[in-house]
Amino acid sequence: MIRHQQTLILSPYAALYDIVVPKDNILRQINELVDFTFIYEELEAKYCLDNGRNAIDPIRMFKYLLLKAIFELSDADIVERSKYDMSFKYFL
Template identity: 35%
Template structure:
């Protein structure tokens, strides 16, 4: 971005997301102590397995939960935050 346009970087570095997020991060602790799998049974009647696009209700719920915790009221802003923040 700050280099001249003729400069090209051809090296790759592999990074593990687990290494980027500290062990004591709030979302890691929530994931460790709260089992959200009970939600799958609750929402199963509302999802069709053979019609429409596949969806993961756990991810959708966790995103809304994160929005609530961090006070993000806009779903668009929440989507941008989830893409931006690795945790």
């Protein structure tokens, strides 16, 4: 499966998101309400699991597109903002 290609390294500072990103933040609410795992099932036939390098997590790529649509930002602006905006980091 695509999701098994990913390695998840959690930061010891992950609890800071609970302090910095308010409970009523729209991105926090979307993250808590939507189960994005359907994306793995939709794209499973599109990825080769035993050839080539590992894929970038499709859920992250989908979330980038969602951020782009919600905030009407360019690709470059989304990438730049995700470097410093804690709500974007939390969402991604």
